[in-house]
Amino acid sequence: MDIDRVFSIRLSIRPLRWAINVLGLYVLLLIGACPAVISNPIPPPVIRILTPAETQKKIQIDFVESELTARLKSNNGAKVRAIAATLVDEAHIGRLDPLFVLAVIEVESNFDVEACSSSKAKGLMQILPSTFASLNPTGSIFDPVENVRAGTRYLVLLGDSFRRPESILMAYNGGPGTTSKYLKAQAEGEEYPISHEMRTYPGKVMANYKRLLAKTGHKPVLAGKLFRIANTPLMVASIDKQP
Amino acid sequence: MKLSAIFLVDVGSVNIYQESQQLEMTEGDSATVYIQLRDLAVQTAYQGYKNPGRRYVPAALSTLTVQIDTMNSANLATVTKVCDQPYAQDPSIWRFLLLSTDPIAGTKRLKLTLTEGIKISYGVVNSALLVTPSSFGPAT
Numbered sequence A: 001m002d003i004d005r006v007f008s009i010r011l012s013i014r015p016l017r018w019a020i021n022v023l024g025l026y027v028l029l030l031i032g033a034c035p036a037v038i039s040n041p042i043p044p045p046v047i048r049i050l051t052p053a054e055t056q057k058k059i060q061i062d063f064v065e066s067e068l069t070a071r072l073k074s075n076n077g078a079k080v081r082a083i084a085a086t087l088v089d090e091a092h093i094g095r096l097d098p099l100f101v102l103a104v105i106e107v108e109s110n111f112d113v114e115a116c117s118s119s120k121a122k123g124l125m126q127i128l129p130s131t132f133a134s135l136n137p138t139g140s141i142f143d144p145v146e147n148v149r150a151g152t153r154y155l156v157l158l159g160d161s162f163r164r165p166e167s168i169l170m171a172y173n174g175g176p177g178t179t180s181k182y183l184k185a186q187a188e189g190e191e192y193p194i195s196h197e198m199r200t201y202p203g204k205v206m207a208n209y210k211r212l213l214a215k216t217g218h219k220p221v222l223a224g225k226l227f228r229i230a231n232t233p234l235m236v237a238s239i240d241k242q243p
Numbered sequence B: 001m002k003l004s005a006i007f008l009v010d011v012g013s014v015n016i017y018q019e020s021q022q023l024e025m026t027e028g029d030s031a032t033v034y035i036q037l038r039d040l041a042v043q044t045a046y047q048g049y050k051n052p053g054r055r056y057v058p059a060a061l062s063t064l065t066v067q068i069d070t071m072n073s074a075n076l077a078t079v080t081k082v083c084d085q086p087y088a089q090d091p092s093i094w095r096f097l098l099l100s101t102d103p104i105a106g107t108k109r110l111k112l113t114l115t116e117g118i119k120i121s122y123g124v125v126n127s128a129l130l131v132t133p134s135s136f137g138p139a140t
Helices: A003-039 A052-071 A080-093 A098-109 A129-135 A144-161 A165-174 A176-187 A196-216
Strands: A227-229 A232-234 B003-009 B018-020 B023-026 B031-039 B063-069 B079-082 B093-098 B106-116 B119-132
Touching: A052 A080, A052 A098, A080 A098, A080 A144, A098 A144, A098 A165, A098 A196, A129 A144, A144 A165, A144 A176, A165 A176, A165 A196, B003 B106, B003 B119, B031 B106, B079 B093
Parallel strands: B023 B119
Antiparallel strands: A227 A232, B003 B018, B003 B031, B031 B093, B063 B079, B063 B106, B106 B119
């Protein structure tokens, strides 16, 4: 082999060696980094601080859940958390105090999921099937989540027509038609006959509402800070904690 | 648990129906019969509830068979029906189909057999079906 040929082979091998060395170094680095990749396959979760409104909502759901857990009857395995979350969600959408809805449930069914009245009202919020169908066409009326959803929506809907919470409650119990006639007659200084139950119902609910407010350390909001439902001032809404 | 049932009539949906303790029909009629399971062990009359007992929701994958017979021993004809659940949203509601050829006449009772896994419950609804005969037979 002549010297020129040997020299030319060495010349061609040298860049190859250099490339192999670089590749080896890269592989070593990759192997070194592997344990870190394997031990942390998912990036750490980003911690998000709840907004004051979200925090308030969570506190409300917790409170409603604890009340329901303590008092719910014949639950049939329904998730109490789901009922509480639905109640608070629907109340917030309608700008209604969730505690007010809870107070209605207490008077209507005494927290009995299976309650059936002689007037065919059913479930936690004692909704009539026809009313239920108009508000929430899917699901069973006995499903506490759907019942609470429909009942809260109905309360909110009545808030569009009636100004005072007592009137809303009267309409919830005796129907909006009868309540309108009663209020009209009352405004004109006349009497319109309504049932004893309809007359005493608002007082019972408001008493429960005040008790629940006291339990949570809340006070009813004064006239200037009322929640509003479709531009109608509504007294019963108080989720701002008072000092 | 004390198993019983009430009839649902004019069934429009899972929530729209009328409740009845008895069902009246004429012999030879075919009908889809809806029933709702009740637990009579829970007394609700004192709470002003309309129907006795409480709606009973059986476990998932339960089966229900209904035997229609009479308390009159002279008439031993028994019809057995396997029920299905028409509404997934309310598993307490079941239905079965009565055929025009089913030999049912007079006052009938329902004997319920509910199977929930290994648990089997039995219930009786007395004087449940009032079936008017299609004829009174030849005049004597």
